[in-house]
Amino acid sequence: NAGVTQTPKFQVLKTGQSMTLQCAQDMNHEYMSWYRQDPGMGLRLIHYSVGAGITDQGEVPNGYNVSRSTTEDFPLRLLSAAPSQTSVYFCASSYYRDSLPYGYTFGSGTRLTVV
Protein backbone atom coordinates (compact mmCIF):
# COMPACT_ATOMS: atom_id res chain seq x y z
CA ASN A 1 0.00 0.00 0.00
CA ALA A 2 1.90 3.05 -1.28
CA GLY A 3 -0.42 5.72 0.14
CA VAL A 4 0.18 9.12 -1.48
CA THR A 5 3.03 9.27 -3.98
CA GLN A 6 4.50 12.55 -5.15
CA THR A 7 6.98 13.04 -7.97
CA PRO A 8 9.50 14.50 -8.38
CA LYS A 9 11.02 14.88 -4.90
CA PHE A 10 13.21 17.79 -5.96
CA GLN A 11 13.02 20.20 -8.88
CA VAL A 12 14.83 23.35 -9.98
CA LEU A 13 13.09 25.55 -12.51
CA LYS A 14 14.03 28.73 -14.27
CA THR A 15 11.69 31.68 -14.04
CA GLY A 16 9.00 31.38 -16.68
CA GLN A 17 9.22 27.62 -17.12
CA SER A 18 6.19 25.43 -16.60
CA MET A 19 5.97 22.03 -15.02
CA THR A 20 3.58 19.52 -13.49
CA LEU A 21 3.89 18.08 -10.01
CA GLN A 22 2.43 14.61 -9.92
CA CYS A 23 0.33 13.14 -7.12
CA ALA A 24 -1.24 9.70 -7.00
CA GLN A 25 -3.03 7.84 -4.22
CA ASP A 26 -4.06 4.20 -4.11
CA MET A 27 -6.48 4.36 -1.17
CA ASN A 28 -9.58 5.28 -3.18
CA HIS A 29 -9.86 8.53 -1.23
CA GLU A 30 -12.41 10.98 -2.53
CA TYR A 31 -10.73 14.13 -1.31
CA MET A 32 -7.37 15.39 -2.52
CA SER A 33 -5.57 18.66 -1.87
CA TRP A 34 -2.40 20.52 -2.65
CA TYR A 35 -0.64 22.56 0.01
CA ARG A 36 2.52 24.62 -0.03
CA GLN A 37 4.69 24.92 3.04
CA ASP A 38 6.87 27.94 3.60
CA PRO A 39 8.98 28.68 6.69
CA GLY A 40 6.89 30.23 9.45
CA MET A 41 3.72 30.13 7.37
CA GLY A 42 2.44 26.65 7.97
CA LEU A 43 0.54 24.85 5.25
CA ARG A 44 -1.50 26.90 2.82
CA LEU A 45 -4.13 25.35 0.60
CA ILE A 46 -3.61 25.84 -3.13
CA HIS A 47 -6.37 23.77 -4.74
CA TYR A 48 -8.51 20.88 -3.67
CA SER A 49 -10.88 18.31 -5.09
CA VAL A 50 -13.86 16.52 -3.56
CA GLY A 51 -14.02 13.92 -6.30
CA ALA A 52 -13.14 13.14 -9.89
CA GLY A 53 -14.07 16.01 -12.17
CA ILE A 54 -14.53 18.48 -9.30
CA THR A 55 -11.89 20.99 -8.24
CA ASP A 56 -11.91 24.27 -6.37
CA GLN A 57 -9.52 27.00 -5.32
CA GLY A 58 -7.93 27.24 -1.93
CA GLU A 59 -6.20 30.10 -0.18
CA VAL A 60 -3.32 30.68 -2.65
CA PRO A 61 -4.40 29.46 -6.13
CA ASN A 62 -2.78 32.09 -8.35
CA GLY A 63 -0.19 30.66 -10.73
CA TYR A 64 -1.39 27.08 -10.35
CA ASN A 65 -3.85 24.85 -12.18
CA VAL A 66 -5.25 21.46 -11.28
CA SER A 67 -7.45 18.80 -12.80
CA ARG A 68 -8.93 15.58 -11.45
CA SER A 69 -9.78 13.20 -14.27
CA THR A 70 -9.51 10.09 -12.06
CA THR A 71 -9.95 9.35 -8.37
CA GLU A 72 -6.28 8.36 -8.11
CA ASP A 73 -4.47 11.31 -9.69
CA PHE A 74 -4.38 15.01 -8.87
CA PRO A 75 -1.58 16.82 -10.75
CA LEU A 76 -0.60 20.40 -9.98
CA ARG A 77 0.57 22.56 -12.86
CA LEU A 78 2.75 25.62 -12.53
CA LEU A 79 1.95 27.78 -15.52
CA SER A 80 4.94 30.16 -15.51
CA ALA A 81 7.23 29.62 -12.57
CA ALA A 82 8.20 32.58 -10.39
CA PRO A 83 10.74 32.78 -7.53
CA SER A 84 7.78 33.32 -5.13
CA GLN A 85 6.73 29.75 -5.91
CA THR A 86 9.88 28.36 -4.33
CA SER A 87 8.43 26.13 -1.63
CA VAL A 88 7.78 22.60 -0.50
CA TYR A 89 4.60 21.23 -2.01
CA PHE A 90 2.52 18.55 -0.34
CA CYS A 91 -0.30 16.53 -1.80
CA ALA A 92 -2.80 15.03 0.62
CA SER A 93 -5.85 12.81 0.43
CA SER A 94 -8.64 12.03 2.84
CA TYR A 95 -11.89 10.12 3.05
CA TYR A 96 -15.20 9.96 4.78
CA ARG A 97 -16.71 6.96 6.51
CA ASP A 98 -20.29 6.93 7.76
CA SER A 99 -20.44 10.62 6.82
CA LEU A 100 -17.59 11.42 9.22
CA PRO A 101 -14.27 12.85 8.03
CA TYR A 102 -10.87 11.37 8.64
CA GLY A 103 -7.62 13.24 8.53
CA TYR A 104 -5.25 13.69 5.67
CA THR A 105 -2.63 11.27 4.44
CA PHE A 106 0.21 13.37 3.10
CA GLY A 107 2.78 12.58 0.46
CA SER A 108 6.47 13.08 1.17
CA GLY A 109 6.60 16.40 -0.63
CA THR A 110 8.22 18.05 -3.63
CA ARG A 111 10.89 20.63 -2.91
CA LEU A 112 10.75 23.21 -5.71
CA THR A 113 13.28 25.95 -6.29
CA VAL A 114 12.66 28.63 -8.92
CA VAL A 115 15.74 30.60 -9.96
Next chain:
Amino acid sequence: QQQVKQSPQSLIVQKGGISIINCAYENTAFDYFPWYQQFPGKGPALLIAIRPDVSEKKEGRFTISFNKSAKQFSLHIMDSQPGDSATYFCAASNTNAGKSTFGDGTTLTVKP
Protein backbone atom coordinates in the same frame (compact mmCIF):
# COMPACT_ATOMS: atom_id res chain seq x y z
CA GLN B 1 -7.39 36.50 7.66
CA GLN B 2 -5.91 33.74 9.77
CA GLN B 3 -8.68 31.38 10.70
CA VAL B 4 -6.57 29.12 12.94
CA LYS B 5 -4.08 30.67 15.34
CA GLN B 6 -1.50 28.39 16.93
CA SER B 7 0.81 29.07 19.87
CA PRO B 8 3.55 28.96 20.89
CA GLN B 9 5.72 29.10 17.79
CA SER B 10 8.41 27.06 19.55
CA LEU B 11 8.54 25.07 22.75
CA ILE B 12 11.36 23.49 24.72
CA VAL B 13 10.49 20.83 27.30
CA GLN B 14 12.56 18.54 29.45
CA LYS B 15 12.24 14.79 29.01
CA GLY B 16 9.32 13.54 31.06
CA GLY B 17 7.58 16.89 31.10
CA ILE B 18 4.25 17.93 29.62
CA SER B 19 4.13 19.73 26.28
CA ILE B 20 1.09 21.92 25.63
CA ILE B 21 0.25 23.51 22.29
CA ASN B 22 -2.79 25.70 21.83
CA CYS B 23 -4.98 26.61 18.89
CA ALA B 24 -7.88 28.99 18.46
CA TYR B 25 -10.28 29.18 15.57
CA GLU B 26 -12.82 31.69 14.34
CA ASN B 27 -15.12 29.89 11.93
CA THR B 28 -17.94 28.12 13.76
CA ALA B 29 -18.52 25.98 10.67
CA PHE B 30 -15.37 23.99 11.50
CA ASP B 31 -16.39 20.56 12.71
CA TYR B 32 -13.26 18.43 12.76
CA PHE B 33 -9.99 19.26 14.51
CA PRO B 34 -6.92 17.11 13.75
CA TRP B 35 -3.34 17.46 14.90
CA TYR B 36 -0.40 16.54 12.70
CA GLN B 37 3.22 15.72 13.52
CA GLN B 38 5.97 16.49 11.04
CA PHE B 39 9.60 15.42 11.17
CA PRO B 40 12.24 17.24 9.08
CA GLY B 41 12.13 16.25 5.43
CA LYS B 42 8.85 14.35 5.82
CA GLY B 43 5.22 15.08 5.17
CA PRO B 44 2.89 15.75 8.10
CA ALA B 45 1.30 12.67 9.66
CA LEU B 46 -2.06 12.55 11.40
CA LEU B 47 -1.54 12.23 15.14
CA ILE B 48 -4.95 12.58 16.78
CA ALA B 49 -8.23 14.29 16.00
CA ILE B 50 -11.41 15.36 17.75
CA ARG B 51 -14.93 16.32 16.81
CA PRO B 52 -16.76 19.14 18.62
CA ASP B 53 -19.27 16.84 20.31
CA VAL B 54 -16.61 15.72 22.83
CA SER B 55 -14.43 17.78 25.15
CA GLU B 56 -11.42 15.48 25.35
CA LYS B 57 -9.81 12.65 23.45
CA LYS B 58 -6.83 10.64 24.61
CA GLU B 59 -4.59 8.30 22.64
CA GLY B 60 -1.61 7.04 24.57
CA ARG B 61 0.47 10.01 25.71
CA PHE B 62 -1.42 12.44 23.44
CA THR B 63 -4.59 14.23 24.54
CA ILE B 64 -6.73 16.82 22.79
CA SER B 65 -8.77 19.16 24.96
CA PHE B 66 -11.58 20.99 23.19
CA ASN B 67 -13.53 24.05 24.38
CA LYS B 68 -16.32 24.73 21.93
CA SER B 69 -17.62 27.88 23.60
CA ALA B 70 -14.16 29.46 23.62
CA LYS B 71 -13.36 28.11 20.14
CA GLN B 72 -10.08 26.72 21.41
CA PHE B 73 -8.40 23.35 21.43
CA SER B 74 -5.07 22.12 22.66
CA LEU B 75 -2.67 19.22 22.37
CA HIS B 76 -1.08 17.81 25.51
CA ILE B 77 1.87 15.46 25.26
CA MET B 78 2.45 13.67 28.54
CA ASP B 79 5.85 12.25 29.53
CA SER B 80 7.47 14.02 26.57
CA GLN B 81 10.35 12.13 24.96
CA PRO B 82 13.21 13.29 22.72
CA GLY B 83 11.60 11.30 19.91
CA ASP B 84 8.60 13.66 20.15
CA SER B 85 10.81 16.50 18.91
CA ALA B 86 9.05 17.62 15.74
CA THR B 87 6.80 20.31 14.35
CA TYR B 88 3.15 20.04 15.31
CA PHE B 89 0.30 21.53 13.33
CA CYS B 90 -3.27 21.94 14.40
CA ALA B 91 -5.95 22.09 11.75
CA ALA B 92 -9.63 22.79 11.48
CA SER B 93 -11.89 21.34 8.84
CA ASN B 94 -15.23 22.27 7.41
CA THR B 95 -16.25 18.82 6.36
CA ASN B 96 -19.00 20.06 4.10
CA ALA B 97 -16.40 22.00 2.14
CA GLY B 98 -13.90 19.15 2.15
CA LYS B 99 -10.86 21.21 3.10
CA SER B 100 -8.71 22.01 6.12
CA THR B 101 -7.09 25.16 7.44
CA PHE B 102 -3.80 24.77 9.29
CA GLY B 103 -2.11 26.67 12.08
CA ASP B 104 1.41 27.95 11.50
CA GLY B 105 3.01 25.13 13.47
CA THR B 106 4.90 24.67 16.74
CA THR B 107 8.44 23.38 16.82
CA LEU B 108 8.81 21.17 19.88
CA THR B 109 12.22 20.28 21.26
CA VAL B 110 12.39 17.75 24.07
CA LYS B 111 15.72 17.88 25.88
CA PRO B 112 17.10 14.64 27.33
